Amino acid sequence: MNNSITNTARLLGAGLRALLVLTVVTGVIYPLVVTGIAQGLFNNKANGSEIKSDGRVVGSSLIGQSYNLPLKKGQETPDPDLKWFQGRPANGLGSNSVNTQYKLLLSGATNLAADNKVLVQQVKDAQAAVVKDNSVPGYTVKVSQVPADAVTSSGSGLDPSISPQYAEIQVHRVAEKNGLPVGQVEKLVKDHTQGRMLGFMGEPRVNVLELNIALKELIKGN
Amino acid sequence: MGPVLAGILQLLALVGALAIVYVPLGNYMAKVYSSDKHLRVEKWIYKGIGANPDTEMRWPAYLRGVLSFSVVGVLFLYLLQRLQGVLPGSLGFSAIEPAQAFNTATSFVANTNWQSYYGEQAMGHVVQTAGLAVQNFVSAAVGIAVAIALVRGFARSRTGELGNFWADLVRGTVRILVPIAFVAAIVLVACGAIQNFSGIHEVGQFMGGSQQWNGGAVASQEVIKELGTNGGGYFNANSAHPFENPTPFTNLVEIFLILVIPFSLTRTFGIMVGSVKQGYAILAAMGTIWLGFTALMMWTEFAHHEGALQIAGGALEGKEVRFGVGGSSIFAVATTLTSTGAVDSFHSSFTGFGGGITMLGMMLGEIAPGGVGSGLYGMLIIAIIAVFIAGLMVGRTPEYLGKKIGSREIKLAAVYILITPALVLVFSALSMALPTPPNSMLNPGAHGFSEVLYAFTSAANNNGSAFAGLNANTDWFNTMTGLAMLLGRFLPMVFVLALAGSLAEQKPVPVTAGTLRTEKPMFTGLLVGAILIIVGLTYFPALALGPLAEGLA
Numbered sequence: 001m002n003n004s005i006t007n008t009a010r011l012l013g014a015g016l017r018a019l020l021v022l023t024v025v026t027g028v029i030y031p032l033v034v035t036g037i038a039q040g041l042f043n044n045k046a047n048g049s050e051i052k053s054d055g056r057v058v059g060s061s062l063i064g065q066s067y068n069l070p071l072k073k074g075q076e077t078p079d080p081d082l083k084w085f086q087g088r089p090a091n092g093l094g095s096n097s098v099n100t101q102y103k104l105l106l107s108g109a110t111n112l113a114a115d116n117k118v119l120v121q122q123v124k125d126a127q128a129a130v131v132k133d134n135s136v137p138g139y140t141v142k143v144s145q146v147p148a149d150a151v152t153s154s155g156s157g158l159d160p161s162i163s164p165q166y167a168e169i170q171v172h173r174v175a176e177k178n179g180l181p182v183g184q185v186e187k188l189v190k191d192h193t194q195g196r197m198l199g200f201m202g203e204p205r206v207n208v209l210e211l212n213i214a215l216k217e218l219i220k221g222n
Numbered sequence: 223m224g225p226v227l228a229g230i231l232q233l234l235a236l237v238g239a240l241a242i243v244y245v246p247l248g249n250y251m252a253k254v255y256s257s258d259k260h261l262r263v264e265k266w267i268y269k270g271i272g273a274n275p276d277t278e279m280r281w282p283a284y285l286r287g288v289l290s291f292s293v294v295g296v297l298f299l300y301l302l303q304r305l306q307g308v309l310p311g312s313l314g315f316s317a318i319e320p321a322q323a324f325n326t327a328t329s330f331v332a333n334t335n336w337q338s339y340y341g342e343q344a345m346g347h348v349v350q351t352a353g354l355a356v357q358n359f360v361s362a363a364v365g366i367a368v369a370i371a372l373v374r375g376f377a378r379s380r381t382g383e384l385g386n387f388w389a390d391l392v393r394g395t396v397r398i399l400v401p402i403a404f405v406a407a408i409v410l411v412a413c414g415a416i417q418n419f420s421g422i423h424e425v426g427q428f429m430g431g432s433q434q435w436n437g438g439a440v441a442s443q444e445v446i447k448e449l450g451t452n453g454g455g456y457f458n459a460n461s462a463h464p465f466e467n468p469t470p471f472t473n474l475v476e477i478f479l480i481l482v483i484p485f486s487l488t489r490t491f492g493i494m495v496g497s498v499k500q501g502y503a504i505l506a507a508m509g510t511i512w513l514g515f516t517a518l519m520m521w522t523e524f525a526h527h528e529g530a531l532q533i534a535g536g537a538l539e540g541k542e543v544r545f546g547v548g549g550s551s552i553f554a555v556a557t558t559l560t561s562t563g564a565v566d567s568f569h570s571s572f573t574g575f576g577g578g579i580t581m582l583g584m585m586l587g588e589i590a591p592g593g594v595g596s597g598l599y600g601m602l603i604i605a606i607i608a609v610f611i612a613g614l615m616v617g618r619t620p621e622y623l624g625k626k627i628g629s630r631e632i633k634l635a636a637v638y639i640l641i642t643p644a645l646v647l648v649f650s651a652l653s654m655a656l657p658t659p660p661n662s663m664l665n666p667g668a669h670g671f672s673e674v675l676y677a678f679t680s681a682a683n684n685n686g687s688a689f690a691g692l693n694a695n696t697d698w699f700n701t702m703t704g705l706a707m708l709l710g711r712f713l714p715m716v717f718v719l720a721l722a723g724s725l726a727e728q729k730p731v732p733v734t735a736g737t738l739r740t741e742k743p744m745f746t747g748l749l750v751g752a753i754l755i756i757v758g759l760t761y762f763p764a765l766a767l768g769p770l771a772e773g774l775a
Binding site: 008011012013014015016017018019020021022023025026027028030031033034035037038039041042045046047048049050053056057058059060062063064065066067068081084088092094096101102103104105106107108109110111112113114115116119120122123124127144146147148149151152153154155156157158159160161162163196197199200201202203205209212213 | 426
């Protein structure tokens, strides 16, 4: 009996020492070396790919943002600022429930099933809104023109991109709201459309933040 | 080019990359576990552990090593989370509550990485880097070690000795996991994944005002989470988060990392048992299922004939634009056919059949190609069952790799097969029958049941992905999924090692004209059939209540 207790203790001791030694290797040395190299070689990327506009950091080129008007009295959800290109819905973003001392950037999906009535309603409402917002005199958007990414929430809720189709149907509205010629805005979208990597990886896309920064420049120049 | 063709090309590129490294990596791993030499750094580590790496262990000793290392791992990780409030470098985050800390500790030690917490809100630098990421390495190394012990059981004769657990653990970590993770981490950072230790800091926004980001050693943790088929995300959105998985290229890199060791281990197995063709037969069975599942997934996700997805005109709910339907489908199958559970898109919002495919992938026991190590030993157990069935058909004593499959061996294999389904079905049934646990379901009806079934399937199979609609952060789900993960990981290992010990003691049976040729395509077919029949019979009733009911509705 006594013997088996000492044996167990010896075994657990070996386990603990193994864990501590391997923690030093994989939990201290490895991450520190990777961090050192990352900070040295890819400083901007390792720190979140921050992007500037007018000399001020306005976010990360990898993280989607919302482009909304300030919340009006009595409103629960703010209206989109139609001057700017809009990104994808992000209905799955939770609220900061644990560390309320921070305004942390959260991520998350709706996790709603395809047959869930809430999701069906969200998609229908979003479709109606996209059609209404983007139909301007002389240019009407049809429901069939609205691409799926415009009416669904992404997995992270921070999707930085939209499909070129969604950018395209926003062109007339953005041109009108900013008093710009449609052709110029169209060209802007084209210049910011990224194809598939090496022709086959991923999907074609437009980075909304980069597009809006370029749009701001264009407005200033006119 | 259309998205479907692009998806297929991405799949082909992946197959090509895996094929290129198959032989060199498989050979290398065989050398790692067969070599007599110790690296200098390994000698230091053995000195630190106080273990002699050259002592051979019989199966009970090997198992004791696995269990003691894992018990200590759970306790250490539990304490680290409970003490988070007073640890430096924790971003001011508070301690994790006991039930959740238990759940998370078991989850990472059991190579599951089920997460009932929100990464960016709950875990500071120290717990993430020195706690969770460490288990990502070592739990993977434990999995490979147990698989190698089983392979030695086939390869050795008239001895009960299976190698040295400490040596296998250390070598797997130092010679295989760390070098690959290191290179891949740098690749990920070069593409935009973050890697820093900054605190929470303000970043401006385009419309004015600011948001707060937490930094972190994300890239270094991301790669081992995929390579070790662990799956626990730094952030809540896991590999859908742009800081974890910034581009379509990193998406493919991550899928590659998930699959590379499990597939290549079949080569290691072939070399160690002295016939690479035996490895190819196993590889062919794994590859057939993997490609079949991926094709089915792409078909249902591109077709999207359902509710909200139909109205939207595409199955993009819970998916990122940069990956699209193709990249997301490939990832979803890879993560659920291995024991990974990382996600780049949210399975709960897939089509009904798509969700069913992810669940079925886990129910297969994650053997195509499966988790690192666990995939290989799971598949070898099924191979024993398949040989047994074939033996019954022709009335011969079944043999596999020159070893007789007698009543002791078949009993151990059969118990192994029964453990996980028993855990899944009993825990799911209990959760549905009791009054309060069903309150955790987000979606009503069949999908709600799927959430619960998925949770326990994921936990008991050590996958860790979720139909995340379920609110799993309750005492019930934290405790029960915690138990399911522990039992689902370590009970099967007991039977695998016992089996390995019994095989290693046998003397080899000579090959005769009557021997079933287990390196031939016919055996691969038999293997795939055995897998599908066993799983089909076990889980069909439960699947009929969940995803099937939903897909046909």
